[in-house]
Amino acid sequence: MCAKNNRKRIAGKLPSSVAALAIFGLSAQAAMAQEESFPILFTNVHVFDGVNEQRIENANVLVVDNLIAEVSAEPLAAANAQIIDGGGRTLMPGLIDAHVHMTVTEPVADLRDNFDWMYWGAVSTIEAEKMLLRGFTTVRDAGGPAIGLHKAIERGKAVGPRIYASGPVISQTSGHGEHRVYTEPHPNFMGAQPSFFNQHLEFLADGVPETLRTTREALRLGAVQIKVMAGGGVSSQVDPLHTVQGLPEELEASVRAAADWGTYVMVHAYADESIVRSIEAGVISIEHGQLMTEVGAQAIKDADAWIVPFYSLLGLDEQTAIKALGPASGEKFLSVQAGARNQMRLIKDFGIKNVAFSTDIIGDPVALTRQNDEFKYRLEVWTSHEILQQATSKAAELLALSGELNPYKAGPLGVIQEGAYADLLLVEGNPVEDVELLVDYEANIDLIMKDGVIYKNTLN
Template sequence: MTSILIQGGNVLDVDSLTFTAADVLIENGLISRVGPNLSAPAGAETIQAKGLTVMPGMIDCHTHVVASQLNLGQNAILPNALATLRAVPILSGILMRGFTTVRDAGGADFSLAEAIRTDVIDGPRIFPAGHALSQTGGHGDFRQRNDLIEPCACSLKVGNIGRVVDGEDDVRLAIREEIMKGATQIKIMASGGVASPNDPIHFLGFSEKEIRAAVEEAGNAGTYVMAHAYTPRAISRAVQCGVRTIEHGNLVDATTAQIMKEHNAFMVPTLITYEALANEGAGLGFPAESVAKIEAVRGDGKKALEILAKAGVKMGLGTDLLGALHRHQSEELKLRADILGNGMTLQQATLVGAEIIGMTDKLGIIKAGAIADVLLVDGNPLTDISCLLGQGEHIRTIIKDGKTYKN
């Protein structure tokens, strides 16, 4: 593997939120040294970074990379090859926006993650959840109301972000299957949602026994459960059953935030998806019944950030975008920075994301021994977050696993 010496950049320490003028040496896919006046080994590629910010690749902790259209019911019935091929440009776009790692919250599987790892296609490193678990009629069940509810073949379809399971035994079997197929964490639907047809936001997903069974099975495999949940009741219930990360959480209140803090649970808000859906969803085929649900959660999302920050709940960055809306991914940074400040937002997109996926000191940081995911940015994101927005226009260089994907 080619060595790379990045010379003369302003290295951003996302922990202390300070800059140091230093060189960064990358060898064998890892950052080997950070410091002044480093020497390049024989044959090394040299990248001049004077005047540029050198920062870690960002982490999006809530994506659906196989969701190539807004109507998830239609996405769910795509032929598997077509659903997979449609994910390829989505993955490339994510990487070019500076997100070198994603935690997929339903849909992506081992095959996509392996295709990227082995350079069959370009994209971010994927931590896949496989198919998310939904009860009958829950947020992952896209069957329409009918006289007869036929068995769901969703676990066999790449384009379906979820699978339907009911009862403790079926939950355990489904988790064992998803783990065997390569899931690195388990996703459950613990409340109603926006994009599915039959579950109002206030619905609870799964019984407490089913949730505890999911947590136990994930723990037996050395991993954890992430849960889609909006309301205080759904959030507190999931956390008290052992769920480690709550997804969305728009309607969280101060009492529930304190419960999350006491249980060391993480929140992964996804503000940008509601803004994008509200502005463009109807015109892009988002189902009418789902459009009607957007305002029930959109308005409280920003307030939730303030509540969670005040309680000291750690937040990862997530986006949850679908179809043509994936291009808005970076705007999540701006929405958060306007409320929490640039520094905290950058930490959520790097350090906290790495902690959530179990890669502390390996991802989301520029230091010796870390995986070489590095961005060279024309601008200072601590003072102007706009240098990270758009489609990566101000990101001059993107390095992932020690390989240059943009320079």
């Protein structure tokens, strides 16, 4: 691979030679020299447009600045364009992970007790670049101090995917957003000093006034959608899985406050009662749901709501979960894991179409390297084409529900069409027929472009 083949540079962005430098073990920040911006013309590619199962054969795609200017089965020409011969590979939209925690990159107890905020920030930037190089050009962060990471990436200070940040999660006391040690006072009590966790990772709110305040505070900080805890969780130590969290009026308060800003609420919920209560309050995005039955599936179907499940947990063992989440989480983890396959079948059998791709891997940098394994687990019920849609155009449709708070309004994401953002992958083989190609991202994703900038290029 030769770095001179990458000639693209947009003012304020990182150079396309980043990919070559990364492969040779150098920092992605090592080359910051200004270069003139040229169009990029992809030739000899088969295009998966993010929607249709049939690829556009022998196509040409022109990128000008950070947008796709033209897609054609006929030859294209552009003055001074850099030509990239795809060699019959598949050109597809960049991947979207609709539920990640970009800053929870170490065991939760360590982040709470043993590391300061500078460590969090430094490690998060490293893991963000790795995520981009796994092919994920956009993510929806489901809670944590990722707003600052988003700003750093957008300003060219760090390398990583686009981030739709939720800011601090909102949880009732003793809910899934509760990570205090037993003797730690409530952060909302008179005279208490909130920890970094309670200032940037999770807000505790009880009653409608506190729920309104914390929702509005998350929006003030820069959240583009709101994350609320509506049921028991695995990583939290004090709330059993069966618990239902957030009174109907509290959930509705968050929904209404978010709607006033033109955006929506996503809720953490595993079981039917949490799912149904949330949907009745106006929630449109159910995260996880592995313990749901036909009741929960029907509620999601009837409301035309979204389900954002993850199945990466099928490849994890109890010891790995305990290491990342804490000793009290092992039994809860196994319960959720046991429900995952049943949930997949329910989603498929009920014909639920609003399904987005997500992984929700937290607390272990080694586990994060297996983010792309999610593609193979979904093959148990979905086709390769359906899974690719979930990870491109469908996920983009969900993220766009943030409305006027959407940080990326210049064009659509998750598709290859005129006017869309130039977030592109060049893949060896045909992932529309065999999505497992994306599991081995190092070998099979030969080029990664985000916002018109090339971050990896292993073509000769």
